[in-house]
Amino acid sequence: MTQTAKDDLLEMSWDPITRIVGSLGMYTKIDWSAKRVVEAYSTSSIFRGYSIFMKGKDPRDAHFITSRICGICGDNHATCSVYNQNMAYGVRPPHLGEWIINLGEAAEYMFDHNIFQENLVGVDYCEKMVRETNPGVLELAERTEAPHAGDHGYRTIADIMRSLNPLEGEFYREALQVSRLTREMFCLMEGRHVHPSTLYPGGVGTVATVQLFTDYLTRLMRYVEFMKRCVPMHDDLFDFFYEALPGYEEVGRRRVMLGCWGSLNNPEFCDFRYENMSDWGRKMFVTPGIVIDGDLVTNDLVDINLGIRILLGSSYYEDWEDREMFVDRDPLGNPVDRRHPWNQHTIPKPQKRDFDEKYSWVMSPRWFNGSEHLALDTGGGPIARLWSTALAGLVDIGGYVRSTGSSVVINLPKSATKPETTFEWKIPKWSNAIERNRARTYFQAYCAAAALHFVDKALAEVRAGRSKTWEPFEVPADGVGCGFTEAVRGVLSHHMVIRDGKIANYHPYPPTPWNASVRDSFGTPGPYEDAVQNTPIFEENSPENFKGIDIMRTVRSFDPCLPCGVHMYLGNGHVLEKLHTPHAFDGSV
Template identity: 80%
Template sequence: MTTIIPDPSHKTETDGLVEMAWDPITRIVGSLGIYTKIDFKQKEVVECHSTSSIFRGYSIFMKGKDPRDAHFITSRICGICGDNHATCSCYCQNMAYGVQPPHIGEWIVNLGEAAEYMFDHNIFQENLVGVDFCEKMVSETNPGVLAQAENTPAPHAGDHGYRTIADIMRSLNPFTGEFYREALQVSRWTREMFCLMEGRHVHPSTLYPGGVGTSATVQLMTDYVSRLMRYVEFMKKVVPMHDDLFDFFYEAIPGYENVGLRRTLLGCWGSFQDPAVCNFEYKDMENWGRSMFVTPGVIVDGKLVTTSLVDINLGIRILLGSSYYDDWTDQEMFVEKDPLGNTVDRRHPWNQHTNPHPQKRDMDEKYSWVMSPRWYDGKDYLALDTGGGPLARLWSTALAQLVDIGYVQSTGHSVKINLPKTALKGPVELEWNIPRHGSNTLERNRARTYFQAYAAACALHFAEKALAEIRAGHTKTWEKFDVPDEGIGCGFTEAVRGVLSHHMVIRDGKIANYHPYPPTPWNANPRDSYGTPGPYEDAVQKSPIFEENDRDHFKGIDIMRTVRSFDPCLPCGVHMYLGEGKTLEKLHSPTQSVTGE
């Protein structure tokens, strides 16, 4: 791990611009590097490149495998959101095999995924992102802001118990902060909830195409809900606390709304199937997609342009540009028409070939192992991002106005979340509103907090539905199926940090082509073949800098907050390449800062 003070070898000056690099970015998983040019006179990031330095190649070694192994294999893409991959792969297989799980099986999957959202968002927000806003960090980067925080009463102190904004910051100090330690305990409950539903975290042992192997009992649901209600009570404290913290930064630092701000281009592939509607058939995908409890959608400049999973699927394009691959324009087309007769593009994942071409990094040419997914709207190749996951999910769901289950409702401009009475607190209604500041660093982080509450509220609904099935005697959790000799499938869901799709082609009963596209390629990609920067790059470059340190003591906190607001997790976007067996010897190690950077 590197210190957040750039290593001298990573700092040069050219034409008044200072080149600085943070490689690897810390407090995330994977080998993400951010390379910038900074104008310290104008206090602005002028240029940014996002790099990833390793290659793994799941799309290559999936070929020839038994399709029924796909979810077990792709789960290992990531040790953070492996269950999201397993779930999406099972959705993809359900379509290819023509199988619909029993209702109780699908409710159990939903409960497992809800627990994963709660677990991952909690531990990332409070124990990793929270460090960027803790007293220790703010004292090192913006001492003037900390002094102001000491004298600023927290508006919702009665809800969360912290008298001033500085008290909130102190509670986030790593290992010593009260809230930091409390969040670690909460992550244990949510992990237990997941294991109750899917056997093992993070690689499910009871999740299969056709349903689950979990035994559906009243006791199972009781064990889950007892933990869920403790989490619900926790969220009644967390949401107002983060609202106070993020609102304070807007007030304390005029112009902070421009940090990490980019054009609102958001993608959400939907989450939480409704088993009463979802049959996993492609011909009905538009209908059952719109019945998800998180609504799929593409948002362009704040407007919802589609909620159709068919449109979303057909619009996906994989571009190369600055990534280390050769093109596949002269290689085989696997799928020319979708099951509805629509033309499938050569650059669609069903037709993609992975041709790695390792080479020396060149910021003007090739510099990353991440490809550049884009969504084609008929005229432009849009560099969609996920807003870290929750921002796109809440924004799409709010605008679509398709969700109303009592615990959560979408209003057209907001999402309302109704948390019931718990042991220590009465019922609470929370409301996430579409942010007036747009898609920026603070709003990505704020949405993550609200989506934890949203996932908890949805889980209450799923548990009620599951209990109704069990009490009615509907305890069969798996439906048998046959693997066809020829077939295609696609699965769509939301990984914790955003859009996730799996595309599979079956020939002779084996996998002929398989491409998983998680959120990291969408967020962390380099400049594409049209020169369009990826979302990390776009959000960082032109972003203002408000850090109070001079250039010789610069930590880059505004840049780090922006990158981490996307919830980076590089294993999903990068792959391993063995090369020619060269040995690299590490001669020295940079120092560590107190804050773990």
Template identity: 75%
Template sequence: MATIPETLAHEAQKKRTLVEMNWDPITRIVGSLGIFTKIDFQNREVAECYSTSSIFRGYSVFMKGKDPRDAHFITSRICGICGDNHATCAVYAQNMAFGVRPPALAEWIINLGEAAEYMFDHNIFQDNLVGVDFCEQMVKETNPGVWDKAQSTPSPNADKHGYKTIADIMTALNPFTGTFYRETLAMSRLTREMFCLMEGRHVHPSTLYPGGVGTVATIQLFTDYLVRLMKYVEFMKKVVPLHDDLFDFFYEALPGYEKVGLRRTLLACWGSYNDPDYCDYQYKNMDAWGKKMFVTPGVVVDGKLVTNNLVDINRNIRILLGSSYYEDWQGKETFVKKDPLGNPIDQNHPWNQTTTPRPQKRDFNGNYTWVMSPRWYDERTGDHLALDTGGGPIARLWSTALSGLVDINYVKATGHSVKINLPKTALLPEVEFEWKIPQWSNTIERDRARTYFQAYAAATALHFVEKALAELHAGRTATWSEFKVPDDAIGCGFHEAVRGVLSHHVVIRDGKIANYHPYPPTPWNANPRDIYGTPGPYEDAVQNTPLFEENGPDKFKGIDIMRTVRSFDPCLPCGVHMYVGDGRTIEVQHSPMFGAAGNK
């Protein structure tokens, strides 16, 4: 017999009115991401959320049988945004499989290229795509009360960035007309040039290979990079305080806004920027050289560091089918039973995955997306954790801060924060920024971390330029090491794509690729409910999020939902693939969201 509280709860649930509202595709990103929700307007919250993607490409299928030396060229085409991240990670996996260690100068060049990519992509996404969600036009349309308050709220850091009020910042973010919006576009050109200096072209590097790079290293090369870098460093001295003012204002103007996009702190970082003094690409030493990365790998659960051991991170990755359109591979071939250290490798590990697509009708009570459900197995609890990357920067900074291992001229991890020192530039003095571990893993803090990581990337790039020049001055100018492709081998590469964790897993047999699986950040973030019913991070962050938008159902734009999804920096090509079948157009709809024409 039901108790009185149970009966009342049931009655309350029965009377709850839910309105279905969908955004498909989400604008200002690459790919076919759909967010399907049920909204409780009476209580101003999202009741249910489903993250979907409707395309399948199958890189893991057609990589089989290919020459392993081509892996980086092929996999860079997974994405037209962060293809160089894939190429770099593939090269890391190739280096391990081939048993080759590149010269130090080559590693510094790769690090400089990746630092430029972080600066470029975070810059353009934060201020030309995410920034639109916080601009004057958007705030006026969704929260006129907030706009009114912004007009009378002074900017605490106006002396640093030049905008007197919060409303001035919002106006400066207006697409194509805003002064700050246009300034960031110009800066993105500089950072793309920086990348091309190091790796030939963006976004598919032409001088990056297993064993090193083909870049001709000269004093002029690094000077040209440094000239552009110092302009970016000066720009960051304005950008960080500007975004702090904007994001802090939202907490002040909308009490409770910290709950928007809030989810349990389950963060993943696979590490970035190898140190050639320590990294030999041998699996047996991976824990040691992983901890020497200039972005420290780590799994953060409930705000605490569970591990920063890359071997543990690797062997506990599990790929679950969840609510996705694939056939199970249990009982099929096991490619790797044990890793090189003798640790057992699960059948659901990427080394053992077999991808067999099974197209079907979307069913939110069953299967509804092409994205699988990557999970990390927590040996302490036996849980399969739905880790997220938070868009990349919040996980990177959080893991690096807790580990406390990075300590170079320009950046230092303290155990509870990351200090970033930017030197004197043409117009501005030396500045120190400190990213402190926040109270929440939510929408605002994901966006704030992206700004701080731009400064972090610039600071680490200064270190890499100095190290590269030191190699040149010492006469160590080699940028490539010879190797032979083994008949049989396995390899894995761990890196941070712009949006977060990236790993490539390769199995070589008879000199050819027998199995290959890349796992970028989007599958970790955009995945559906898994076999245990656990929602994916987008779903979890949107579900139960409160709605502060002032519009009712008839004019609802879903700005709090859009800010939450875009705070993860979605980029669907990495997460899904393409399937072409028979179909027909049922209905054409135009998104009510501002910026529908501006895809990333």
């Protein structure tokens, strides 16, 4: 962290921000007298360029290559790429293959959200951190009884905070053990974490047996047991912060502009045809949708697709206005914009950082509603998923999960030591740091409940003798495809154009470019920037000892992951070659 005083404002920067992957920086100006952030800039200083080197590749390699975009959510990229390819090739996998993919993705959500919530973002609320930044709050926490102590076992809020202390806290260590279970669950379905080895267009190579799903289920039930403690514990902790610090709902708060692309396809309806995408998209087990100011604007994946715009704004790229249009009409005949991913050209232009001009390698994805380019955020993924699913009221997952129009009801069956338990995530008053984190806990329970249904369906297929998991296909000479799903952190799309049997254009858009985007061509700040700007400062430290905990809680509530935001650039460098003279071990040349 660095800080300088200028024009009665305190300039402070955190670069890189810790406990996340990638070189994310946050540059702020703070009005210390008002204890409020007045300006914020989100930066990233690395570039990798998958959209450039995907050109000319065999389309069948797309999921193996794009999986390597990230070492955290690589399977989400592989899955989305496979969906993309299924559409381009016109192939529909067997039901069992899709249930297996759903089980793998559910395990990934459980794994990643668990380890981030308890072992990374949880540290922001642990006893050691609160002692350093808000000792008055810790004193109150010591005196405050936890309302759900009987469910999670911690008598006071301070006891919960101590359990989250890194490396030594009881719940911190328990979460690490649970993360191992969920990683094993993933590997049972997709072979390897985090880059799947059994995932292909047309289905999966996993050998489906009763034993396979039983092994998954035994681990899943241990996770179900864990969630029955986890949800009430986090409710107690997050509710306490609202009570202890009146006005804390303003930390990380921004206008409700949430995007969810939907996830966990229903194989009974999903045929991957673009012409039917509106219908099978609404049958997803997590409902796609765009929520603006609390209203569900659309849950139609065709509308969502056509509204995507990639603006350059304050990023280090040249415009592509004069470059080739790859797709002018979608398969339904709708016009496709030049700034849509199907038509994007990535033309890097490295330069010195200038907050008045260009200052990051992250572009500015926006969603165009016909009049405005909206800076949607994912809220770290779960809050957008739950909000969209709740409003749509379309989900009923085998009695395990049900959306009501204003909430999501999650039923977890009896487990080893705990009875059947029902949780209800209700649409909150705000999209802020606390509610993003709370939603992450509830969505873990959502995935556990959904996975129980997926196991039931997969076992029914095997017992009925329908053990086929893959459908053959042919790669067309020319075609287009798009895949939509949710990476752990939110919206994920892959768009591909095939010409002469090779990839002519390919653009993956994960959640990080949406959340970490910079000021766009209209001067609109990106979600990180917008959420940090105007955030009040509740930290009790003086400027000399300032930790910036309220700012860090805001940024980390989005679950940042910068590898998905930016990629490698070689520029005009030189290739160095070193020639080695072969020699034998006896010393002769």
